[in-house]
Amino acid sequence: MTWLRLLRAEWTKFLSVRGWAGGVAVAALLILLFPVVGLGGSRDQASPVPIGPDGEPVSDSYYFVSRSLSGDGQITVAVNGLASTLGTPWAKAGLIITAGSEPGARYAAVMVTGGHGVRMQHDYLHDRAGSASARWLRLTRGGDTITGESSVDGRAWSRIDTVRLPGLATTVRAGLFVACPARVQGVGTAADTATAEFGTPRLAGAWSPGEWAGAQVGAHTPGFAGYAPGSPGSFTASGSGFTVAGAGDLAPATRGDVPVGAAAGDLLLGTFPALIVVVVVATLTITTEYRYGLIGGTLSAGPSRGRVLAAKATVLAGVTFAAGLVATVVAIPLWLRLIRGLGIFVFPAPPGVLLRAEVGTAAVLAVVAVFALAVGTVVRRSATAVTTVVVTTVLPYLLALVPFLPPPMAQWLTRFTPVAGLAVQQTVIRYPQVDTVYTPANGYYPLPPWAGLAVLCGYTVLALGLASVLLRRRDA
Amino acid sequence: MTSALISSFVVIAGRMRSALLAEWTKMRTTPGAAWLLVVTVAGIVGLGAAVCAAADHPHDATRLALSGVYLGQASVAVLGVLTVSGEYSTGLIRVTLAAISGRPIVLAAKAVVLAVVVAAAAAPALLVSVLAAKRIGLALADGPVLRAAGGAVGYLVLIALLSLGVAAVVRDSAAAIGTVLGLLYLPPILATMVTDPHLNRLLERIAPITAGPGVLVAWSGGALLAGTLLLRSRDT
Numbered sequence: 001m002t003w004l005r006l007l008r009a010e011w012t013k014f015l016s017v018r019g020w021a022g023g024v025a026v027a028a029l030l031i032l033l034f035p036v037v038g039l040g041g042s043r044d045q046a047s048p049v050p051i052g053p054d055g056e057p058v059s060d061s062y063y064f065v066s067r068s069l070s071g072d073g074q075i076t077v078a079v080n081g082l083a084s085t086l087g088t089p090w091a092k093a094g095l096i097i098t099a100g101s102e103p104g105a106r107y108a109a110v111m112v113t114g115g116h117g118v119r120m121q122h123d124y125l126h127d128r129a130g131s132a133s134a135r136w137l138r139l140t141r142g143g144d145t146i147t148g149e150s151s152v153d154g155r156a157w158s159r160i161d162t163v164r165l166p167g168l169a170t171t172v173r174a175g176l177f178v179a180c181p182a183r184v185q186g187v188g189t190a191a192d193t194a195t196a197e198f199g200t201p202r203l204a205g206a207w208s209p210g211e212w213a214g215a216q217v218g219a220h221t222p223g224f225a226g227y228a229p230g231s232p233g234s235f236t237a238s239g240s241g242f243t244v245a246g247a248g249d250l251a252p253a254t255r256g257d258v259p260v261g262a263a264a265g266d267l268l269l270g271t272f273p274a275l276i277v278v279v280v281v282a283t284l285t286i287t288t289e290y291r292y293g294l295i296g297g298t299l300s301a302g303p304s305r306g307r308v309l310a311a312k313a314t315v316l317a318g319v320t321f322a323a324g325l326v327a328t329v330v331a332i333p334l335w336l337r338l339i340r341g342l343g344i345f346v347f348p349a350p351p352g353v354l355l356r357a358e359v360g361t362a363a364v365l366a367v368v369a370v371f372a373l374a375v376g377t378v379v380r381r382s383a384t385a386v387t388t389v390v391v392t393t394v395l396p397y398l399l400a401l402v403p404f405l406p407p408p409m410a411q412w413l414t415r416f417t418p419v420a421g422l423a424v425q426q427t428v429i430r431y432p433q434v435d436t437v438y439t440p441a442n443g444y445y446p447l448p449p450w451a452g453l454a455v456l457c458g459y460t461v462l463a464l465g466l467a468s469v470l471l472r473r474r475d476a
Numbered sequence: 477m478t479s480a481l482i483s484s485f486v487v488i489a490g491r492m493r494s495a496l497l498a499e500w501t502k503m504r505t506t507p508g509a510a511w512l513l514v515v516t517v518a519g520i521v522g523l524g525a526a527v528c529a530a531a532d533h534p535h536d537a538t539r540l541a542l543s544g545v546y547l548g549q550a551s552v553a554v555l556g557v558l559t560v561s562g563e564y565s566t567g568l569i570r571v572t573l574a575a576i577s578g579r580p581i582v583l584a585a586k587a588v589v590l591a592v593v594v595a596a597a598a599a600p601a602l603l604v605s606v607l608a609a610k611r612i613g614l615a616l617a618d619g620p621v622l623r624a625a626g627g628a629v630g631y632l633v634l635i636a637l638l639s640l641g642v643a644a645v646v647r648d649s650a651a652a653i654g655t656v657l658g659l660l661y662l663p664p665i666l667a668t669m670v671t672d673p674h675l676n677r678l679l680e681r682i683a684p685i686t687a688g689p690g691v692l693v694a695w696s697g698g699a700l701l702a703g704t705l706l707l708r709s710r711d712t
Contacts (some may be wrong), residue, residue, distance in 0.1 A: 038669040269669045273662055280654035287650065291565050381508070382650035383554045383561065390657045391550045398661050399546060401668060404539050406530040441668060 006311040009301070014285065014315050023281035024319055027274035027365065028327035034270025035335045038262070039342070047220050049258050049345050050103030052124040056348060057253040057261070059181070060103045060124075061218030062092075063233040063246020066175035069097070069141065073205025075174060076138040077198050078154060079112045080241070084194035085228040086183040089115030090249070090435055093196030095139040097146055097174040099165055103221050106165045109177065109250065110137045110148035114194070119433075120148035120160040124252050127433040130160035141205070144168040175212065176201065178233075178246035182225035182256075184435050187403050187410075189256060192247065193231040199241040212237070216246065223257040224248050251434045255442040261345040263443045264354055265427040267335045268328065268361050272394055278365050279389045282316050282372035287382040299471075306468045309377060313464065316373055317366040324362030332358055349427040360424025360449060367421065367453070367460050368393050374463035378470055392459070393418045400440045410439055415446045418459045423452025488581070495576045495585035503589050506562070509555060513593065516551040516632075517601040520544035524605035528612050538624045541609035542602065545628050549635050552594055553656045556639025559586050560703070561649035579707045583644060587700060590640055591633045598632040627689070634696040635660070635684065641699025645706055659695075660685055 014020055052058035075095055084091040094111025108122040110130070118130035118137070134150035138157060145164050149157045180194035214235030218224055226247065227233060233246045255263065289295035299305055332354055340346055349357075368389065376385040396417040400410035414420055423445035430444055438444040445452055503509050524544035531540050560583075563569040576582050602625045606614060614621055638659075643652040663683030670676045680686045684695050 034666075035669070037666060037675070038671055266669060269666065272665050273658060276654050276658045276662070280650045284650050381558075382565075382648070383557050383653045384508075386650050386653045387550050387554045387657065390654075390661065391547065394657070394661050394665075395546065395550070398665055399543075401665060402543075402546075404536050405527060405543065409527065409530045412530075 003307065003311070006307060007314060009298075010308075010311045010315045014319065017284075017288075020281050020285065021319075023277050024323045027277040027281075027320070028323040030274045030277065031268065031270040031324065031327035031361070032331045034273065035267045035331065035339075038266065038269075039339070047222065049222050049253065049261065050218070052104050052252070053106050054123065054125055056125065057223075057258060057345070058104055058124040059218075059221070059223030059249040059251050059253050059257050060105070061216070061221055061224040061248025062096075062177045062179035062250055063214065063235065063244055063248070064096070064098075064173070064175065064177050064217045065212050065214040065235050065242060065244055066173040067203075067210060067212055068171055068208040069174045069206060070171040070208055071206035072142050073174075073203065073207055074138065074140045075204075076136065076154075076202040077176065077200075078136050078241075079196060079198060080135070081197035082112050082114060082194060084114055084180050084183075084192050085231055086190060086192040087114065088180055088183045088192045088194070088435075089113065090251075090433070091178075091180040091192070091194035092119075092250070093176075093178045093194060093198070093244070094137050095148075095175070096177045096250075097139060097141055097165075097172055099168050099172060101173070101217070103218055106168070107250065108139070108146035108148065108163050108165055110139050110150065110160060111177075112137065112196075114180075116433075118150045118160065120163070121250065121433070122146070122161075122163045122165065124250060125431075126163070128161045131158065134158075139174070141172075141174070171208075176242060176244060177250075178244045179249050180247045181249040181251070181435065184437060187407055187437055187439060187441075189225065189437065191226040191228050193228040193233070193245055194247065195231070195243065195245040197241065197243055201242075212242070214244065216248070218248055222260070223253045225257075249434075252429070252431050254431070254434055254436040254438075255347070255428055255444070256436040258345060258347075261347055262339060263347045263428045264332055264336060264349050265357055265425040265443045267332055267339075268357060268425050270327075270331070271361055271364065271422070271425070272397070274324070274327075274365060275368055275393060276390060278320055278369050279372045279386055279393070282320075282369040283376040283382055283385045283389070285312060285316060286373055286376040287380060287385060290380045291382075305471045309373075309464070309468050309471055313370045313373055316369045320369040321362045321366035324365040325359065328358035328361045347428050353427050356449060357425050357427055360453060363453060364421045364424060364456065367456050368418070371418065371456075371460040371463055374460065374467040377467035378463065393456075397422065397440065403441075407439065411446050414440050414452075416455070418456045420445070420447050420452040421456030423447045424449045488578070491576060491578055491581050492585060495581050496588060498572070498576065499582075499585045499589040503559075503593055508558060508562070509593070512551050512555045512558075513597040516548045516555070516594075516597055519551060520548035520598065520601040521604050521608070523547045525608050528609045531612055537609060537612045537614045538621050540612065541605050541614050541621075542624060542628050544601070544605055545631065548598065548601065549632060549660060550657065552598070552632050552636045553639040553660065554653060555594065556590060556636040557643040557649055557652045557656065559590050559640055560643035561647060561652055564647045565649060580704045583640075583700065583704050583707060587637055587640055590636050594633050594636040595629055598629045602628050630689065631692065634692045637696040638684065638699045641696065641701070641703040644703025645699065659683075 091114035096109035099106040117132035136151035136154040138149040182189035396413040396419040646652040
């Protein structure tokens with residue numbers, strides 16, 4: 001039989017069993033309709049999520065000791081000490097110039113951190129490392145460009161970065177700031193407060209006369225994790241400088257910061273019920289042949305046993321990919337519009353990322369179907385085959401979700417088991433300058449999308465190889 | 477009246493005895509069953525030990541030590557499903573039903589043998605898991621720990637019976653095991669999407685993996701009852 005006729009034979013078999021085509025249709029429907037369970041409940045939040053200049057959600061909260069700067073100017077300060085109650089590595093203390101007081105406003109800052117040395121950051125997304133040991137900081141404004149420098153001794157300065165804040169008004173607030181994100185502990189976080197000892201700031205340029213004013217910025221934004229118990233934000237002046245305690249963060253917001261927010265990847269949760277249905281159908285396409293002895297006819301009609309398996313795999317992969325793609329391509333835009341209409345905050349994702357999640361999910365369904373076909377060929381018993389595939393493609397994800405399991409195990413499970421393929425569904429971004437709970441439960445996978453899919457494909461290729469060897473060696 | 481009751485009871489007891497013997501012989505001589513029990517023990521002990529080895533300062537050492545149940549329940553479910561659907565796929569079911577009069581007796585005998593076998597495999601496996609968790613500060617002598625381990629054995633037995641009932645309803649092994657595994661593994665995953673707290677609590681209460689013993693018994697009993705009724709009303 002030619003390859004095309006072989007394909008047609010398998011295609012006809014697939015269509016002629018009503019339960020199989022029906023099963024794939026059910027799988028697609030599950031993906032399409034599943035997000036409905038997420039609609040209930042209240043996702044109200046006290047205040048809107050601040051949106052940064054690049055359109056991304058941000059955390060914008062910190063203790064600010066400020067004065068007005070009307071024009072060009074410079075501020076220099078020594079950070080003599082920085083400590084936080086829980087020792088958060090991204091505790092920050094330094095100098096900042098902000099474009100405005102509304103949440104999500106542009107800013108540029110140079111800072112000492114708890115565990116990452118001196119950094120210059122601006123507009124939430126941008127982070128540049130400076131010296132690890134410097135303790136003197138300087139911020140210089142000229143028009144809308146800001147230069148950050150650091151120094152070990154306050155005499156020899158090295159520039160970290162020069163950045164532009166487009167549209168910066170002439171009069172801005174600038175001064176000292178202290179921020180401290182929540183400390184990540186296992187799969188949870190604990191609020192933390194940082195306390196910094198500053199020397200007396202040296203000012204040059206167009207600073208308005210007046211006193212330093214201290215206040216917590218963004219205390220009511222959703223991303224503000226609060227203070228460590230018993231250590232509120234404060235600001236005290238002494239003869240030799242200021243002691244400032246504060247909490248919060250200036251950074252892109254993650255799922256951990258906006259728990260009421262949804263990610264587009266969440267809308268694909270129907271993948272799991274769909275996977276189980278697809279696994280059952282795919283297993284049956286081979287085990288049914290063994291059960292009814294049809295396999296003898298199939299193998300004697302085809303010239304090569306390997307090609308019979310390949311034809312089955314092609315039909316299965318094609319059907320599940322097509323059905324899955326239709327479901328995901330319809331489901332994501334539809335449900336995104338719907339939940340945005342309900343006022344639920346959704347983490348933004350560019351169209352390319354959404355398309356990758358849609359195509360990737362269809363690919364995961366197709367590859368798992370082929371995996372199930374291969375396992376079914378190897379073990380020849382439906383129940384054993386279905387269980388093997390479900391235990392390797394669904395159970396590890398469940399275990400990674402279970403909160404009482406140690407977090408390294410969750411990382412391991414989503415990196416080295418077939419579940420790694422679900423990385424294609426990640427639509428949120430992992431930021432190196434933000435420590436948060438980067439777990440699959442929050443929509444973050446340890447592997448990049450296509451690498452994750454490659455892991456799943458690797459297991460499938462192995463199973464397929466074993467299946468074709470056994471199919472050739474065994475009687476049938 | 478009483479003597480008639482007693483004599484019919486004696487007849488049923490006699491039938492039950494031979495049915496039990498038949499089912500025990502099948503369970504003993506089917507190579508798949510023994511393998512599945514070995515896999516169950518290995519799964520429970522292996523996953524439990526792996527989780528305990530990865531844990532540093534566990535909040536709930538008992539749950540960690542017993543987490544092998546997540547894996548062990550899958551092979552227990554396969555055993556439960558195959559006890560019934562295995563006979564359908566080979567056609568043996570017709571012989572079984574012809575040999576033993578009273579179809580509910582057949583299913584009851586299967587259920588008893590399955591429950592005993594699963595309990596006999598699960599109990600030592602869970603004991604070993606608890607003993608292996610000594611490193612993370614678990615003592616076998618603790619009343620709550622022992623109760624939790626006993627509860628896990630009961631859970632696995634009820635999951636096996638649930639699978640048996642589902643298989644008697646569905647008859648096809650792939651569909652039956654798909655249904656059972658979906659019932660076991662999907663609710664905790666889907667719960668992450670459910671934001672309505674009432675719906676979430678309801679899901680937690682009725683999902684077998686998180687439900688209390690009463691709800692679990694209802695699941696298994698319901699599946700067995702449906703299986704019995706269908707077995708009686710259907711041809712085979």
